[in-house]
Amino acid sequence: MATAQLNASPRSGVGKGVARTLRAEGRVPGVIYGHAREPQALSIEQRELERLFARIAAESTVIELSLDGTTVRTLIREIQRHPFKRQILHVDFQELVAGEKVTVNVPLVLQGVPVGVRAEGGILDQTMRELSIHVDPADIPNHIDVDVSELTIGHSIHVSDLKLPPGVEVLDDEESTICVVSAPRTEVEPVVAEAEPVEGAPEGEPEVIGKGKTEDGEGEEKGD
Numbered sequence: 001m002a003t004a005q006l007n008a009s010p011r012s013g014v015g016k017g018v019a020r021t022l023r024a025e026g027r028v029p030g031v032i033y034g035h036a037r038e039p040q041a042l043s044i045e046q047r048e049l050e051r052l053f054a055r056i057a058a059e060s061t062v063i064e065l066s067l068d069g070t071t072v073r074t075l076i077r078e079i080q081r082h083p084f085k086r087q088i089l090h091v092d093f094q095e096l097v098a099g100e101k102v103t104v105n106v107p108l109v110l111q112g113v114p115v116g117v118r119a120e121g122g123i124l125d126q127t128m129r130e131l132s133i134h135v136d137p138a139d140i141p142n143h144i145d146v147d148v149s150e151l152t153i154g155h156s157i158h159v160s161d162l163k164l165p166p167g168v169e170v171l172d173d174e175e176s177t178i179c180v181v182s183a184p185r186t187e188v189e190p191v192v193a194e195a196e197p198v199e200g201a202p203e204g205e206p207e208v209i210g211k212g213k214t215e216d217g218e219g220e221e222k223g224d
Contacts, residue, residue, distance in 0.1 A: 002061040002142045006052055008032075008042045010068060019090070028088050032065065032074060034095030042067065049088055053079075059130075060106045060140055065093060073137065075102060096137040103171065105130040106141055108178060112149030116181035122153040123185070128178045131159070134169040141165055146178055156180035 019029045026046050033039040058076045065072045078092040096102065108131055116122035131144055146157060160174040
Protein backbone atom coordinates (compact mmCIF):
# COMPACT_ATOMS: atom_id res chain seq x y z
CA MET A 1 0.00 0.00 0.00
CA ALA A 2 1.41 3.37 -1.05
CA THR A 3 1.04 6.27 1.38
CA ALA A 4 1.86 9.98 1.24
CA GLN A 5 1.54 12.97 3.56
CA LEU A 6 -0.26 16.24 2.87
CA ASN A 7 -1.07 19.32 4.94
CA ALA A 8 -4.53 20.91 4.84
CA SER A 9 -6.30 23.74 6.62
CA PRO A 10 -10.01 24.04 7.48
CA ARG A 11 -11.92 26.88 5.82
CA SER A 12 -15.19 28.46 6.85
CA GLY A 13 -16.25 30.12 3.61
CA VAL A 14 -17.72 28.28 0.65
CA GLY A 15 -18.86 29.26 -2.83
CA LYS A 16 -17.28 30.42 -6.07
CA GLY A 17 -16.11 33.75 -4.67
CA VAL A 18 -14.24 32.12 -1.80
CA ALA A 19 -12.75 29.54 -4.16
CA ARG A 20 -11.45 32.25 -6.52
CA THR A 21 -9.88 34.11 -3.60
CA LEU A 22 -8.15 30.96 -2.39
CA ARG A 23 -6.73 30.21 -5.84
CA ALA A 24 -5.46 33.79 -6.13
CA GLU A 25 -3.59 33.18 -2.84
CA GLY A 26 -1.98 30.02 -4.22
CA ARG A 27 -4.28 27.59 -2.41
CA VAL A 28 -6.70 24.93 -3.68
CA PRO A 29 -10.17 24.46 -2.18
CA GLY A 30 -11.22 20.97 -1.21
CA VAL A 31 -13.58 18.92 0.93
CA ILE A 32 -13.26 15.85 3.12
CA TYR A 33 -16.15 13.49 3.82
CA GLY A 34 -16.60 10.00 5.19
CA HIS A 35 -18.83 7.36 6.73
CA ALA A 36 -19.21 9.09 10.10
CA ARG A 37 -18.01 12.59 9.20
CA GLU A 38 -19.92 15.62 8.07
CA PRO A 39 -18.40 17.11 4.91
CA GLN A 40 -15.74 19.64 5.91
CA ALA A 41 -14.37 22.37 3.65
CA LEU A 42 -10.61 22.76 3.56
CA SER A 43 -7.78 24.26 1.54
CA ILE A 44 -4.36 22.99 0.46
CA GLU A 45 -1.23 24.82 -0.64
CA GLN A 46 -1.18 24.53 -4.44
CA ARG A 47 2.54 23.88 -4.91
CA GLU A 48 2.55 21.13 -2.29
CA LEU A 49 -0.41 19.50 -3.99
CA GLU A 50 1.19 19.67 -7.44
CA ARG A 51 4.44 18.15 -6.13
CA LEU A 52 2.43 15.34 -4.55
CA PHE A 53 0.49 14.54 -7.74
CA ALA A 54 3.74 14.48 -9.73
CA ARG A 55 5.05 11.48 -7.78
CA ILE A 56 2.02 9.35 -6.81
CA ALA A 57 -0.84 7.42 -8.36
CA ALA A 58 -3.58 9.62 -6.92
CA GLU A 59 -6.40 7.07 -7.18
CA SER A 60 -4.67 4.29 -5.24
CA THR A 61 -2.45 6.13 -2.74
CA VAL A 62 -3.58 6.57 0.87
CA ILE A 63 -3.12 10.24 1.77
CA GLU A 64 -2.34 10.92 5.43
CA LEU A 65 -3.96 14.31 5.70
CA SER A 66 -2.70 16.56 8.50
CA LEU A 67 -5.75 18.60 9.56
CA ASP A 68 -6.49 20.47 12.81
CA GLY A 69 -3.53 18.89 14.56
CA THR A 70 -4.60 15.34 13.75
CA THR A 71 -3.79 12.92 10.93
CA VAL A 72 -6.65 11.49 8.90
CA ARG A 73 -6.16 8.62 6.45
CA THR A 74 -7.93 9.44 3.18
CA LEU A 75 -8.28 8.57 -0.48
CA ILE A 76 -8.54 11.19 -3.22
CA ARG A 77 -11.91 10.71 -4.90
CA GLU A 78 -12.02 13.56 -7.41
CA ILE A 79 -9.62 16.10 -8.87
CA GLN A 80 -11.09 18.99 -10.83
CA ARG A 81 -8.76 20.76 -13.24
CA HIS A 82 -9.08 23.75 -15.53
CA PRO A 83 -9.81 22.40 -19.04
CA PHE A 84 -7.02 24.41 -20.71
CA LYS A 85 -4.52 25.50 -18.05
CA ARG A 86 -4.60 22.12 -16.24
CA GLN A 87 -4.64 24.10 -12.99
CA ILE A 88 -6.02 22.13 -10.01
CA LEU A 89 -9.36 23.70 -9.09
CA HIS A 90 -10.76 21.40 -6.37
CA VAL A 91 -9.98 18.12 -4.61
CA ASP A 92 -12.33 15.69 -2.81
CA PHE A 93 -10.99 13.42 -0.04
CA GLN A 94 -12.76 10.42 1.49
CA GLU A 95 -11.85 9.52 5.07
CA LEU A 96 -10.96 5.85 5.48
CA VAL A 97 -12.45 3.74 8.25
CA ALA A 98 -10.66 0.64 9.52
CA GLY A 99 -12.32 -2.52 8.26
CA GLU A 100 -14.51 -0.66 5.75
CA LYS A 101 -13.65 -1.68 2.18
CA VAL A 102 -13.28 0.87 -0.59
CA THR A 103 -13.33 0.78 -4.39
CA VAL A 104 -10.15 1.92 -6.12
CA ASN A 105 -8.47 1.68 -9.52
CA VAL A 106 -4.92 0.31 -9.49
CA PRO A 107 -2.42 0.29 -12.38
CA LEU A 108 -1.74 -2.89 -14.35
CA VAL A 109 2.00 -3.23 -15.00
CA LEU A 110 3.20 -5.62 -17.73
CA GLN A 111 6.25 -7.69 -16.77
CA GLY A 112 8.62 -9.38 -19.24
CA VAL A 113 8.94 -9.53 -23.03
CA PRO A 114 6.52 -11.92 -24.79
CA VAL A 115 7.87 -14.86 -26.81
CA GLY A 116 5.73 -13.63 -29.67
CA VAL A 117 7.60 -10.32 -29.66
CA ARG A 118 11.21 -11.38 -29.11
CA ALA A 119 11.12 -14.52 -31.28
CA GLU A 120 8.33 -13.92 -33.80
CA GLY A 121 8.39 -10.17 -34.37
CA GLY A 122 4.88 -9.65 -33.00
CA ILE A 123 3.49 -6.49 -31.39
CA LEU A 124 2.33 -6.30 -27.75
CA ASP A 125 -0.79 -4.17 -27.34
CA GLN A 126 -2.03 -3.26 -23.84
CA THR A 127 -5.76 -2.55 -24.03
CA MET A 128 -6.46 -2.23 -20.28
CA ARG A 129 -4.25 -0.18 -17.97
CA GLU A 130 -6.18 -0.11 -14.69
CA LEU A 131 -8.15 -2.63 -12.66
CA SER A 132 -11.14 -1.69 -10.51
CA ILE A 133 -11.06 -3.51 -7.17
CA HIS A 134 -12.91 -3.63 -3.83
CA VAL A 135 -10.46 -3.93 -0.96
CA ASP A 136 -9.64 -3.01 2.64
CA PRO A 137 -7.59 0.23 2.65
CA ALA A 138 -4.75 -1.57 4.44
CA ASP A 139 -4.48 -4.04 1.55
CA ILE A 140 -4.54 -1.66 -1.41
CA PRO A 141 -1.74 -2.79 -3.77
CA ASN A 142 0.51 -0.18 -5.37
CA HIS A 143 -0.03 -1.95 -8.70
CA ILE A 144 -0.81 -5.39 -10.10
CA ASP A 145 1.86 -7.21 -12.10
CA VAL A 146 0.91 -9.02 -15.31
CA ASP A 147 3.45 -11.59 -16.56
CA VAL A 148 3.42 -11.49 -20.36
CA SER A 149 6.66 -13.40 -21.03
CA GLU A 150 4.96 -16.59 -22.32
CA LEU A 151 2.53 -14.90 -24.71
CA THR A 152 2.79 -15.95 -28.35
CA ILE A 153 1.26 -14.33 -31.43
CA GLY A 154 -2.53 -14.40 -31.35
CA HIS A 155 -2.76 -15.00 -27.60
CA SER A 156 -3.95 -12.62 -24.90
CA ILE A 157 -4.30 -12.22 -21.13
CA HIS A 158 -7.68 -11.59 -19.53
CA VAL A 159 -8.73 -10.34 -16.10
CA SER A 160 -9.54 -13.92 -15.10
CA ASP A 161 -5.86 -14.87 -15.65
CA LEU A 162 -4.53 -12.46 -13.03
CA LYS A 163 -2.88 -13.58 -9.80
CA LEU A 164 -4.32 -11.21 -7.18
CA PRO A 165 -3.28 -10.52 -3.59
CA PRO A 166 -5.52 -11.96 -0.82
CA GLY A 167 -8.59 -9.88 0.02
CA VAL A 168 -8.81 -8.21 -3.40
CA GLU A 169 -12.19 -8.42 -5.13
CA VAL A 170 -12.21 -7.58 -8.85
CA LEU A 171 -15.09 -5.46 -10.13
CA ASP A 172 -14.21 -5.52 -13.83
CA ASP A 173 -15.53 -8.17 -16.22
CA GLU A 174 -13.36 -11.29 -15.94
CA GLU A 175 -13.45 -11.70 -19.73
CA SER A 176 -11.96 -8.25 -20.36
CA THR A 177 -8.71 -8.36 -22.33
CA ILE A 178 -5.67 -6.78 -20.70
CA CYS A 179 -3.16 -7.30 -23.50
CA VAL A 180 -2.65 -9.24 -26.72
CA VAL A 181 0.28 -10.08 -29.00
CA SER A 182 -0.61 -9.36 -32.62
CA ALA A 183 1.13 -10.47 -35.81
CA PRO A 184 3.60 -7.94 -37.25
CA ARG A 185 2.02 -5.43 -39.56
CA THR A 186 3.17 -5.66 -43.18
CA GLU A 187 3.06 -2.60 -45.37
CA VAL A 188 1.66 -3.05 -48.86
CA GLU A 189 3.46 -0.82 -51.33
CA PRO A 190 1.04 1.04 -53.62
CA VAL A 191 1.14 0.08 -57.30
CA VAL A 192 1.85 3.17 -59.38
CA ALA A 193 0.55 2.93 -62.96
CA GLU A 194 2.90 4.25 -65.64
CA ALA A 195 1.53 7.21 -67.57
CA GLU A 196 0.52 6.55 -71.19
CA PRO A 197 2.47 8.69 -73.67
CA VAL A 198 0.34 11.36 -75.35
CA GLU A 199 0.22 10.99 -79.11
CA GLY A 200 1.86 13.91 -80.85
CA ALA A 201 3.41 15.38 -77.71
CA PRO A 202 7.16 16.10 -77.90
CA GLU A 203 9.22 13.35 -76.29
CA GLY A 204 10.40 14.20 -72.80
CA GLU A 205 8.03 17.20 -72.38
CA PRO A 206 5.04 17.14 -69.97
CA GLU A 207 1.55 17.51 -71.35
CA VAL A 208 0.16 20.98 -70.56
CA ILE A 209 -3.53 20.97 -69.68
CA GLY A 210 -5.48 24.24 -69.78
CA LYS A 211 -4.13 27.75 -69.99
CA GLY A 212 -1.42 29.32 -67.94
CA LYS A 213 -2.44 31.81 -65.27
CA THR A 214 -1.24 35.37 -65.07
CA GLU A 215 -0.78 37.12 -61.73
CA ASP A 216 -4.34 38.45 -61.88
CA GLY A 217 -5.68 34.89 -62.25
CA GLU A 218 -6.85 35.26 -65.89
CA GLY A 219 -5.92 32.66 -68.53
CA GLU A 220 -3.16 33.60 -70.99
CA GLU A 221 -2.49 32.03 -74.36
CA LYS A 222 1.02 30.63 -74.85
CA GLY A 223 2.79 32.33 -77.73
CA ASP A 224 4.77 30.51 -80.48
